[in-house]
Amino acid sequence: MKGQIHAFKIFDKNLVLDVGSGSIFEVDNIAYEVFKLLEEGCNEEEVIKRMAGVIDLNEIKEALEEIKQLIKEGVILGETNAESIIVNKIINENRVKALCLNIAHDCNLFCRYCFASKGDYNLKRNIMPKEVGEKAIDFLLKNSGDLKNLEIDFFGGEPLIAYDTVKHIIEYARFKEKNYGKKIKFTITTNAMLLDDEKIKFLNENMDNIVMSLDGRKEVNDRMRVRIDGKGSYDDILPNIIKLTELRKKDNKNYYIRGTFTRYNLDFVEDVKHLSDLGFSEISLEPVLAEKEDYEIREEHLNIIYDQYEKIVKEFLSRKNSNKKFRFYHFNINLYKGPCIYKRIIACGAGREYFAVSPEGDIYPCHQFVGLEDFKMGNVSRGDLDEIIRDKFKNTHIFSKEECTNCWAKFFCSGGCSAYNYKKNKDLNTPDKIFCRMQKKRIECALYLNFLNQHDA
Numbered sequence: 021m022k023g024q025i026h027a028f029k030i031f032d033k034n035l036v037l038d039v040g041s042g043s044i045f046e047v048d049n050i051a052y053e054v055f056k057l058l059e060e061g062c063n064e065e066e067v068i069k070r071m072a073g074v075i076d077l078n079e080i081k082e083a084l085e086e087i088k089q090l091i092k093e094g095v096i097l098g099e100t101n102a103e104s105i106i107v108n109k110i111i112n113e114n115r116v117k118a119l120c121l122n123i124a125h126d127c128n129l130f131c132r133y134c135f136a137s138k139g140d141y142n143l144k145r146n147i148m149p150k151e152v153g154e155k156a157i158d159f160l161l162k163n164s165g166d167l168k169n170l171e172i173d174f175f176g177g178e179p180l181i182a183y184d185t186v187k188h189i190i191e192y193a194r195f196k197e198k199n200y201g202k203k204i205k206f207t208i209t210t211n212a213m214l215l216d217d218e219k220i221k222f223l224n225e226n227m228d229n230i231v232m233s234l235d236g237r238k239e240v241n242d243r244m245r246v247r248i249d250g251k252g253s254y255d256d257i258l259p260n261i262i263k264l265t266e267l268r269k270k271d272n273k274n275y276y277i278r279g280t281f282t283r284y285n286l287d288f289v290e291d292v293k294h295l296s297d298l299g300f301s302e303i304s305l306e307p308v309l310a311e312k313e314d315y316e317i318r319e320e321h322l323n324i325i326y327d328q329y330e331k332i333v334k335e336f337l338s339r340k341n342s343n344k345k346f347r348f349y350h351f352n353i354n355l356y357k358g359p360c361i362y363k364r365i366i367a368c369g370a371g372r373e374y375f376a377v378s379p380e381g382d383i384y385p386c387h388q389f390v391g392l393e394d395f396k397m398g399n400v401s402r403g404d405l406d407e408i409i410r411d412k413f414k415n416t417h418i419f420s421k422e423e424c425t426n427c428w429a430k431f432f433c434s435g436g437c438s439a440y441n442y443k444k445n446k447d448l449n450t451p452d453k454i455f456c457r458m459q460k461k462r463i464e465c466a467l468y469l470n471f472l473n474q475h476d477a
Contacts, residue, residue, distance in 0.1 A: 023097035026428035027055035030330070030468040037467060038096040039428050044471050050075055051083045058087070059428075114410075116163040117373040118171035119156055120387045123148045123179040123186060125379050128213050129253055132244045133280060133308050133315060139177035141378075141391035147182045148379040153189035155400040156377045161200045162403065168201070174208040175376075175387050183219060190226050207231065209278070211245070213253065215260035224267050228274060232261045235279040236291020236305070243284060244315070258298075265300060276302035276349060282315035283308075286324045289331040296339060296346045304349030307458055309440050319454055326461045333465050337472075353432060353466040370438055371397075371413025375405075385413055388439030413438065416448045423451055432466075433459045 024039035027047075034052035037044045047055065053075070057067045064084055071080050090096045125146045127139030139145070157172075164170055172193065174186055186208070193204050205228040212232050215223075223230055234257065235241040242252025261277070268275040277300045281288040288305055295303050307325070310316040317325070332348055339345045368374060371385030378390055381400045389395040398404040416438055418430040435441075436451040436459065444452045 024426070024428055025055060025059055025096060027052055027059055028464050028467075030333070030464060033468060033471070035468065035471060036096075037428065038098075039431060040098050041096075042431070043095065044467055044474075046471070050079050051086070054080065054083045054087060113373070114163075115165035115167055115373055116160055116375065117167055117369065118173065118375075119160050120173040120175050120374070120376040121148065121153065121156055121179075121189070122176060122376060122378050122387060122390060123153075123174050123189075124177040124181040126181055127177040127211070128181065128248065129178070129211050130246055130248045130250075132246070133282065133310055133313070135309065135388065136177065136390075143378070143391050146379040148185055148377075150185055150188045150192075152377070152379065152381045152400065153185055154192050155381060155403075157189065157193045157196055157204075159400040159403055160204075161196060161202060163405075164200075164202065168203060170197075170202055170204045172204055172206050174206065176209070178211055178214065179208055180210050180214040180219060183214070187222065205229075209233070211253070212257040212260045212264070213247075215257075215264060220260070220264045220267060224264065224271065224273065230264065230268065230273075230275045231278050232257075232264070232275065233279070234258070234261060234277050234295070235281070236285065236288065237294045240281075240285045240291055241279075244280070244282065261300075262298065269301070274302075276304055278304045278306065278349075280308050281305050282310075283317060283321055284315055286321055286328065289328045289335060292332050292346070292348065293335060296335075296344050299344075301346045302349075303346050307455070309437075309443075309455075311444065317454060317458075322454065322457055325458060329461050329465050333469060336469065350462040351466040351469055353463070353470055368434075368437075371395075371410060371416070385409070386439060388437070388443075412448065421449045421451060423456075427456075429456075429460050429463050432463045 026037045026039060028035055028037075029052070034047050034049060035044055036047055036052070036055050053071060054067055057070060062070065067084065068077070068080055087096075122141070125140045125143055127134075130138055160170055160172070172189070179186055190206060197204050206226060207229040208223060208227050209231040210233070212234075233245065234254075235245055238252070238254040241254045245253045247253055247256075265275055265277075277295055279291060279295070281291065285291060291305060292303055307317050308315060333351070336346065336348060336351065368386070370389075374386060375397065376384045376387040376390050377400055378384070383397045383399060383405065384390045384392070384395050385397065395409060397406040397409050416435075418424040418435045421435045424430045424435045433456070435449075436455055438448045440455065441451055442448050
């Protein structure tokens with residue numbers, strides 16, 4: 021695999037990323053221009069020709085010599101033959117690591133942008149029976165191989181509609197995991213409408229992570245996240261979210277607030293600030309994934325969105341040492357202690373080691389594929405998996421995506437979400453262009469913050 025570099029500017033910094041190693045360093049203006057041309061594919065002669073007359077020839081040659089020395093020393097543009105080794109490892113592994121349990125194909129909200137068709141995934145409204153939940157746990161434990169740490173995500177619809185089922189599955193899993201010498205971690209995603217003191221206490225004690233949905237400012241949230249009667253949900257859910265997050269922070273446990281931004285709040289830095297001002301320190305705001313809708317993100321919005329990400333960087337830095345500090349989910353990149361190379365290449369593991377289970381027990385590659393008949397992979401009651409579909413996902417990685425092969429961001433975005441790629445392009449291996457461009461800007465912001473952190477340490 022040929023080495024790559026990426027040169028970019030953020031505020032006052034000229035930064036260069038060596039894609040293969042993850043090394044990032046600051047350069048002067050002349051070296052930056054040279055690196056940009058090298059990134060475009062120019063050779064030494066072309067660099068000199070394009071820069072001559074603007075920059076002194078001796079300075080250009082000096083920068084080129086320094087870069088050639090870095091290449092010679094293996095600091096940048098090193099080549100690796102890791103591709104075949106990694107792909108073979110992916111193809112030959114058949115372990116199940118995590119399940120997303122769609123506990124309820126029903127919801128007490130009627131969010132306009134809901135990818136799950138207001139909770140039922142275009143299937144019948146249903147609640148997962150306790151027996152199906154037990155079969156799902158059995159399926160995970162039996163198919164996890166030598167993995168010791170496993171994961172269960174409770175999802176919906178709104179999973180707290182089936183609160184008793186959630187409790188039963190956790191109790192069953194705690195009993196069964198001992199027999200296998202495993203440890204199951206639990207996460208739940210909730211809209212917080214049904215939280216009360218009992219549920220807050222139970223979730224805090226039993227969930228390793230809790231994801232709560234809130235889009236930001238009241239007027240923004242209530243435009244999209246509405247109740248079935250059409251009224252906004254902000255006033256109903258905010259007290260519940262505050263109560264649960266305060267308890268999580270007190271007990272030093274994980275949570276995050278997950279929101280969605282649309283074309284109607286392209287000033288979403290204001291929503292990040294609002295969430296931070298409310299005391300939430302773990303924040304994620306995702307772009308809406310939609311097409312042919314009045315709220316969709318379009319190409320003409322991208323420059324505004326880029327500016328918003330940079331404003332979030334500034335806000336992050338300004339609050340870094342205050343009691344309003346926060347982490348923005350998409351800026352969490354650790355170049356030196358981050359995901360292993362396998363994780364960076366295969367992304368989330370959907371359809372390979374991560375699967376979703378419907379209330380009927382049907383298995384899909386992930387929750388985004390639930391309801392798509394062509395992607396039904398089996399049923400937990402039978403304990404089977406369609407290996408033909410699984411093989412499709414094993415062959416969905418950055419080396420199989422033509423547009424990713426020469427992309428500098430491939431080891432950070434892993435080629436994007438397979439479900440979204442399919443829904444937009446009817447192809448698991450064709451990333452969406454708008455999503456890619458947003459991803460690259462977020463990654464540049466994350467790399468900038470990582471660079472500052474490394475040099476402040």
